[in-house]
Amino acid sequence: MVRTETPWGPWEPETPAEVARRFAGVPTPWWIAGGYAIELAVGRAVRDHADVDVLLLRRDQLAAQRALAGWEWWAADPPGTLRRWAPGELLPAPVHDVWCRPGPAEPWRVQLMLDEAVGETWISRRDPGVRxxxxxxxxxxxxGVPYLTPEAQLYYKAAVPRPKDERDFAAALPHLTPPQRAWLSRAIARTRPAHPWRARLAAT
Incomplete structure (x- = not known):
């Protein structure tokens, strides 16, 4: 965990274990996402983290307000502003990030990410053909800590890989099964057929 300064105040993220305790009573699905999801998949620390991401389905978003009752919740409205998320408010599709902190004088602790689903199928917010x-x-x-499967997390990281995304990919690659590699390669190919990760996914 590292402390990171932002224009909206500092980040001091909770650990996945702390998040799991807060969300233990949530009856709907949720998953640790982002770089921590990669670490949970590979079973070791990979790098420092500026935040901790928790993925929920958009249809279950209000469960996060109950899990973080008494906290402040701020929705990241495109193209990059924060606004209060009102109790009971259903955030529309363009909004998929929420910053959360215990109070106005506290650092940000948890970032919520909202993804789409139809029935029992997850649908990527970036490409509805990726499911x-x-x-x-x-x-x-x-x-018992739930985390996003690495191929789904790496699909998001593949869009514009930063150095930390490259580190996450390198750490996860040896742990991906052939079906996971094939799914990730197909998903990336929908928008970037020549993506450099695809050659590494194909290597045995």
């Missing part, structure tokens, strides 16, 4: 059964979207650590 996974909800049952295949996540896994759990031995202690």
């Amino acid at each position: 996974l059964p909800l049952a295949a979207l996540g896994r759990r650590t031995p202690t």
Whole structure:
């Protein structure tokens, strides 16, 4: 965990274990996402983290307000402003990030990410043609912490890979099964057929 300054105040993210305790009573699916999801998949630390991401389905978004009752919730309205997320308000499709903190004088602790689903199928917010059964979207650590499956997380990271995304990909690659590699390669190819990760995914 690192402290990161932003124009809207500092970040001091909770750990995945702390998040899991807060969300333990949530009856709807949720997953640790982002770089921490990669670390949970590979079973070791990979790098420092400026935030912690929690993925929920848009249809279940109000469950996060109940899990973080008493906190401040600020929706990231495109193209890059924060506004209060009112209790009971359903955020529309263009809004998929929410910053959360215990109070106005506290650092940001948790970032919520909202994704789409129809029935029992997850649909990528970036490309509705990229899908996974909800049952295949996540896994759990031995202690029960749910996290986003690495191929789905790496699909998002592949869009414009930053140095930290390259590190996450390199760490996860040896742990991906042939079906996971094939799915990720197909998903990336829909928009970037010549993406450099595809050659590495094909290597054995």
